[in-house]
Amino acid sequence: MDLHLSAQEQAFEAEVREFIARELPRDIREKVRLDRHLARDDFMRWQQILGRKGWFTGAWPREFGGHAWSPMQTIIFNRVAGEMHCPELQVFGPAMVGPVIYTFGTPEQKAEHLPAIRDSSVWWCQGYSEPGAGSDLAALQTAAEDDGDHYVVNGQKIWTSYAHHADWMFCLVRTGREGKRQQGISFLLIDMKTPGVEVQPIRMMDGRHYLNAVFFNDARVPRRNLIGDEGRGWTYAKFLLEHERVENANLRFITQELQKLHRVAAEVRSDGKRLADDPSFMAEVGAVEVQFKALEIGLLRMLSDMDAGAPAGPGKSSFIKIRGTEIAQRITELLVQASGPDALRYQPGPLFGQGDDGAPIGPAHALGPVATYLFCRAMTIYGGSTEVQKNIMAKHALGL
Numbered sequence: 534m535d536l537h538l539s540a541q542e543q544a545f546e547a548e549v550r551e552f553i554a555r556e557l558p559r560d561i562r563e564k565v566r567l568d569r570h571l572a573r574d575d576f577m578r579w580q581q582i583l584g585r586k587g588w589f590t591g592a593w594p595r596e597f598g599g600h601a602w603s604p605m606q607t608i609i610f611n612r613v614a615g616e617m618h619c620p621e622l623q624v625f626g627p628a629m630v631g632p633v634i635y636t637f638g639t640p641e642q643k644a645e646h647l648p649a650i651r652d653s654s655v656w657w658c659q660g661y662s663e664p665g666a667g668s669d670l671a672a673l674q675t676a677a678e679d680d681g682d683h684y685v686v687n688g689q690k691i692w693t694s695y696a697h698h699a700d701w702m703f704c705l706v707r708t709g710r711e712g713k714r715q716q717g718i719s720f721l722l723i724d725m726k727t728p729g730v731e732v733q734p735i736r737m738m739d740g741r742h743y744l745n746a747v748f749f750n751d752a753r754v755p756r757r758n759l760i761g762d763e764g765r766g767w768t769y770a771k772f773l774l775e776h777e778r779v780e781n782a783n784l785r786f787i788t789q790e791l792q793k794l795h796r797v798a799a800e801v802r803s804d805g806k807r808l809a810d811d812p813s814f815m816a817e818v819g820a821v822e823v824q825f826k827a828l829e830i831g832l833l834r835m836l837s838d839m840d841a842g843a844p845a846g847p848g849k850s851s852f853i854k855i856r857g858t859e860i861a862q863r864i865t866e867l868l869v870q871a872s873g874p875d876a877l878r879y880q881p882g883p884l885f886g887q888g889d890d891g892a893p894i895g896p897a898h899a900l901g902p903v904a905t906y907l908f909c910r911a912m913t914i915y916g917g918s919t920e921v922q923k924n925i926m927a928k929h930a931l932g933l
């Protein structure tokens with residue numbers, strides 16, 4: 534595995550930089566740079582700009598309208614996006630349900646959904662978890678009863694990220710109760726405007742509306758929205774989760790936060806000395822940077838294997854997920870430390886970009902770190918908790 538950028542890769546990196554510099558709307562860049570929370574329109578505007586260039590789904594195969602980006606191109610894109618204050622991409626469409634649809638979907642499903650994912654005209658959400666089914670996902674109870682050319686869906690999903698923004702949900706439902714629990718699960722695409730689908734907000738501790746509970750009361754979903762075979766949803770769900778864990782490597786986010794950490798360390802002064810000149814603090818920063826380099830190499834190795842036709846494999850993607858989330862959490866801890874007592878002020882006005890007084894009290898860099906730190910505690914829970922990932926690695930990588 535050659536880690537040096539080839540001439541072509543260097544040209545791609547230059548093209549990404551030039552494109553972002555020209556196309557990323559200034560107001561969105563400033564929100565990301567200053568840690569403001571983003572609205573649906575902010576995400577969609579940027580994703581649609583990328584979509585017009587074919588870069589929202591750059592890693593998709595060419596036959597489905599992607600650019601067949603190599604693993605290195607994917608890493609380059611994420612790294613540059615992090616350096617240049619691009620928003621996080623909503624990966625539910627391009628990196629999760631999209632690959633499921635182009636791998637297992639019918640020609641009609643591909644025609645209906647892939648173009649709208651590519652150009653980001655539709656927002657997807659993920660309906661997997663339920664109050665009694667998180668780590669033990671096979672315990673899910675949301676039922677889809679056969680009613681001829683429709684399913685009638687009843688039950689509840691929870692912790693559904695951005696369901697209030699979503700147009701469509703990819704959802705795991707129970708269609709059978711015989712045999713192993715996994716055998717009765719199916720993968721259904723549900724239009725969020727379907728009568729009987731209700732979204733209730735769950736507020737986060739910083740006041741942000743990100744999570745939801747979603748209720749289904751006799752929601753009628755056309756049978757043509759079933760992916761693959763009835764009762765084989767578990768296979769498609771696992772395929773998708775391996776992709777999700779790669780996304781959870783958090784390359785863009787880590788790059789962005791590391792850059793911020795260096796900026797804050799250069800600004801903050803204690804006893805007249807810059808934090809950036811404090812050897813013990815900078816040794817902590819150095820340690821996490823080394824871990825990040827190792828993560829990038831591990832990710833590149835896994836993506837290269839996948840490119841050569843090998844599956845990501847549950848053990849490998851779990852390793853990437855654990856390291857990516859722990860490194861991200863560590864950086865957010867260092868940012869809170871660096872910001873010191875200034876970070877403790879809770880200022881929802883400037884944080885959400887609401888109210889007359891958009892200007893934060895205290896240094897601008899101290900506005901976001903605590904909210905980001907608190908949100909990032911969830912990283913080692915969602916997408917499969919760290920404990921569960923370790924179980925998977927013990928079984929698949931170590932054969933225990």
Ligand SMILES: Cc1cc2nc3c(=O)[nH]c(=O)nc-3n(C[C@H](O)[C@H](O)[C@H](O)COP(=O)(O)OP(=O)(O)OC[C@H]3O[C@@H](n4cnc5c(N)ncnc54)[C@H](O)[C@@H]3O)c2cc1C
Pocket residue numbers: 658659660661662664666667668669691692693694695744911914915916917918919920921924
């Ligand atoms: C911010 C956020 C966003 C989310 N977004 C979505 C979303 O968009 N869509 C969606 O479907 N879900 C989403 N989730 C849900 C997430 O996937 C679940 O929270 C996660 O799978 C854990 O399930 P649980 O919350 O039921 O906890 P539980 O499964 O009850 O786990 C509780 C604790 O027990 C540990 N544990 C459980 N089983 C084992 C075991 N076998 N061995 C060792 N330890 C174990 C876990 O590690 C955890 O510490 C989100 C969650 C969060 C926090």
